[in-house]
Amino acid sequence: MNTGYIALGTNIEPRENHLKEALRLLKAHSEITIEKVSSIYETAPVGYTDQADFLNMVVHVHTSDSPVELLDKCQEIEQQLGRKRGVRFGPRTIDLDILLYNHENSKTERLIIPHPRMHQRAFVLIPLHEIAPTILIQALGKNVKELVRELPETDIKDVRIWMKSESVEE
Ligand SMILES: Nc1ncnc2c1ncn2[C@@H]1O[C@H](COP(=O)(O)OP(=O)(O)OP(=O)(O)O)[C@@H](O)[C@H]1O
Numbered sequence: 001m002n003t004g005y006i007a008l009g010t011n012i013e014p015r016e017n018h019l020k021e022a023l024r025l026l027k028a029h030s031e032i033t034i035e036k037v038s039s040i041y042e043t044a045p046v047g048y049t050d051q052a053d054f055l056n057m058v059v060h061v062h063t064s065d066s067p068v069e070l071l072d073k074c075q076e077i078e079q080q081l082g083r084k085r086g087v088r089f090g091p092r093t094i095d096l097d098i099l100l101y102n103h104e105n106s107k108t109e110r111l112i113i114p115h116p117r118m119h120q121r122a123f124v125l126i127p128l129h130e131i132a133p134t135i136l137i138q139a140l141g142k143n144v145k146e147l148v149r150e151l152p153e154t155d156i157k158d159v160r161i162w163m164k165s166e167s168v169e170e
């Protein structure tokens with residue numbers, strides 16, 4: 001069985017529904033089991049800042065899918081939840097990014113693992129740290145805790161717990 005971490009983000013209402021629906025659709029695949037979910041965090045927009053705050057979370061999955069099969073399923077869920085592509089880094093009903101897949105380090109036209117921007121993003125690293133603080137990002141030679149320590153204080157302040165993980169799993 002393979003192990004993966006997926007980051008979810010949404011900033012179009014109903015944001016909580018979009019996250020919960022995405023979790024339900026992931027679970028509906030027999031090739032995917034959700035092992036752990038982080039809390040949901042409310043986060044200030046990064047990159048393109050003239051947009052609403054996001055809800056972000058990270059899930060740990062076990063899967064028999066290959067990385068690209070997992071990406072296909074993530075993109076299908078984005079489509080099912082009505083994601084429309086617009087401004088780069090702009091508003092979205094749901095975004096699913098594959099952060100890590102085993103200790104794979106690979107780059108194809110469709111998929112880069114580890115996710116190339118994950119180490120700069122407090123909205124990814126803080127939820128990931130909650131569920132997997134000691135996991136090593138081999139490509140960077142650092143674990144998640146070390147990456148969180150390198151984040152600017154101002155970025156950390158922009159990420160606040162919005163719903164605790166126990167309530168997400170209900
Ligand atoms: N690890 C990855 N997880 C998800 N998509 C990836 C990954 N690596 C490369 N991609 C590619 O990135 C493309 C653009 O993805 P998307 O539109 O979700 O980007 P974005 O959310 O705007 O930006 P970001 O990737 O920085 O979160 C996808 O079509 C996919 O093929």
Ligand SMILES: Nc1nc2c(c(=O)[nH]1)N=C(CO)CN2
Pocket residue numbers: 008009010043044045046047048054056089090095123
């Ligand atoms: N806070 C926050 N900012 C973002 C996010 C996101 O999920 N959360 N996603 C982006 C594009 O992937 C761009 N900016």
